Amino acid sequence: MNAKQEHTVPAHPARHTAPSTDYRIIIVLSLLLSVWLIAIDPVLNKDAILYLRSAQAYLQDGVLASQRLFARPLLPICFALVHQLTGIPLVYAGLLLTSVYYAILCVAFVATVATLGGNRRVQLFAAIVVLSHPALNDQRSSIVRDPAYWGLILLAFRELLLYLRNPTLRHQLLWTTYILLASLFRFEGLFFALLAPLSLLAARDFARRGRRCLQLLLPVLPVLGATVVVFLLYQQGADSGARPGGGIANYLQRLLSFPGQFNEIAAVTAQSMLDLNSREDASLAVLAGLTAILLVNICRALSWPWTLLLLWGTRAHQVPRLRHDDAVLLLAHMLIALLYLAAFTLINHFMLDRYAGQFAIFGLLFLPFILDAIWSTGRRSLRIFLVGGLLLLMSLDTLHNNDYQKAFIRDAGNWLLENTPADASLASNNHYLAYISRRQFDWDLAASRKFTWQKLLAPGEGWQSRDYLAMRIEPQDVIAWEKFLRLHGLTETIVFEGGRRGKVCIVQLPRTESRQ
Template sequence: MSSTNWQQWDIRLLTVLASLALSGFAVAFASIPNDDAYTYIRTAEIFLEHGVGAAISHYTWAGYPILIALVSLLGLSLFTSAYVLNAIFFAILAYAFISILRHLDDSNRIAWLAALTVLAYPELNEYRDMVLRDVGFWAMLLLALWRFMVFVDTRQFSHSVFFVLAMIGAMLFRAEAVIYLVAIPFALFLQSDRNTQQNRLDFLKLAGFICSVGALGFLMLLAAGINLFSLIFELLRIYQPFLISRFNPDEAITAAQATAIFGEYAGIFSRDYVSAIVAVGLSVVLVMTLFYTIGGPFFWLLAFGLVRKHIRWHRAKVAPILAVSLTNLFILVVFLYTTKFLTGRYALVFGLMAATLVPFLISSIIERNRGGKWEKFVSYFLILFFFYCLIDSYVSFGKSKDWLLDAAGYVELQAESDTQVLTNNHTIAYFSRQVENYDDIIREIAAQNILDAAPGTIVALEMYFEMSLLVEQESVKSSLQLLQQFPNAGKPKMSIYRRVD
């Protein structure tokens, strides 16, 4: 194919092909499934066997597992179906990401830099070999954001329809998509190229359309036997214990926190400050989570660009991106201060919005140094920068966990058809084929769980610190016969026992 023909290709389509190839590469060299995967796969099995109602009873927001199950009807295994879905959603995400940036600047340089950015974003692409509902959520959210930005500029109703449909797609994966659907339209009020009355009218039209579609969708689901409000309340009930603890803290827990923070003596006099210290600590957690989610390479490049004023955007143009960023930040703050924990996945929407700055920053750096003494240095630096990001995205330097599969195979050989297996590891539960509800394991196995197990039960324990202490308790130690340890007996990470009288 000639270079002229290549230039006629849409950069987004080339990126989609590259994304699919990279997903295949990541999955081909994947070790073992992530823990969340087993919940989705088990729910998909339940859907295939017992239908939608049973799937929702097992896992409240079951849209993603049901999609996996439907794809498996093509003759694929459930895990293969999940990987295929995620590859497709990563491709959609890449397409939407480039489309957002092309909407802001329709130059080939920005498009190519956007493609490099999304394919070489380490904190995003490390999820390519995982089974996660978040990937579908990110993809549909970015698709919705792109169409909303087009709607803001054109005010054509068809684009707002696409926006709402894409957000409904995002809701299949995560319930908080509802918050984004409500928040994003407010960006219309920041559009200075239209008068306030026009912005208000377009907002009301869009809000009315969203409410109409929401009411229709609710009635359709209700007719199918699915009460959307009940599902949302069921999700919120998960956070009830956290809220009770937040507004009615247990004195024993407060005392323990004071002792841990201030020491045994000072803790007696400092309990009134525990809440303030925890709040400050959670703020640090939030900042560090955002830093790690954006990633070191992108963060320091963006910091340099902001200091040197390489990034200049029209406020009205980026208002939708700002709306998504602030909405994600709001969700992160509420979640963190409610549950007191946070993972990078929840903050990745913020990271993706920050990543939209990277192509413009790099383009500005290239322009400012064109023909100057730093031009060659800048070229070499950018090549090394993206090369490092690609390596960080797709090459794992962690130790292989294939020993878990060996351990699961050993458990399967040791267990008879009627032998019970007690384990604190999802991989052992699934691949040993001895645990029906392999997604519902007890991570913190107690001594009583082992003592209550029937003689002959295989006990496979992942030997983190608490489990190492547990098996040394006299009552537990005398009731277990050590069979094998993995990857080796010198530093075991998995110990397999048989319950004895």
């Protein structure tokens, strides 16, 4: 009984229940981890190419040109400004910002655990968890918006916790700032901006809940209203080349057409999968399948070992007793994230573990407390093998990944850069090859064909007028690719093998009258 009481979070922790960890150490470790993972990853991610092109458009022609390429160009503009201020290449400016955002995420995670009542040891576990989590750290070598969004959402959540303890204007303004900045990186932050203040209504030890809930909502509602107005104006006739709504517009359109699309999917499922006697249950089958996809990706985002440990900790009553109001806010944020992810899965018919990361960052806040409870009360063998072993395995998984296997794509890009004329034209199904080669490339055509080599090389697509083909061929497409070469009498100039990841085939096309 004493052991349980010793390691239970106090019912009403003060604003700082324990001395906080030295965040400078966490920042240094985070930056070192980013440097290592960048060093072992030879190829930029697909989204990075879009951001780099958007940043170049901003530098050349301003914000509107950048927005035509990417609807919410905050990230590209940020590292374009870093490039202007420091002179470092755009690629490294983007990677530098990603590293900074990850450092903010790590500090925000540990600081939030401290605010929830975690002592120094719990904070140490929190630092190890966030620095060693494979799914969260998987994008450190990429240029992405997610770490900035995750970090700002966590900082906003922490300010809401502090607002519960001391409802001052400072915490209100900081929460508003963090949540709106997060929404600029990913629009789903608006869901938290609108719904998170409502969780205050369920707080037990919080005076004037309704009034203070409105105080948080009032600065946010005009922003939401402005967003709706911009979207409606855009729908009524804004230039189709500049899409201020971007992904938001697409999601809203899919939401409006959801009933019809869902019925079509249910009908197809009934015909292809179900017996005649069960076809009336096709809608349930579709819902079950989409739910399974959502849950699997949430578990992947948490990572399977931590998912099992969280479930075991809940069942074995190892989860700490947080303050009632803190627990309400944390569970409310998890519910908001889950509702958004469920809506996304229903509308788009897919889910990625990267998108589920916003649920994972809140769920993982329980983990340091569970690890501390096991470490404090468990047997020596349990401490060493369960806590120490899992943390070690997760750390090794983060430090050593399979990104190095993409070196064949880097080598192909370098070959194009060094062995083809500077004014040569290129057709490719790979974003990295198209960008790194610096050759003439029709980005709009490739995007409209979804960078699929079969569509890009279909009759009438004009690929014969290019100088080179550089196609990444997956193992399952090798036979179709060889058939294409035979059909058109083409020979591969050079091939870069990637084993199970496929290969990059470069073909120099024969001269035609259009290219004389």
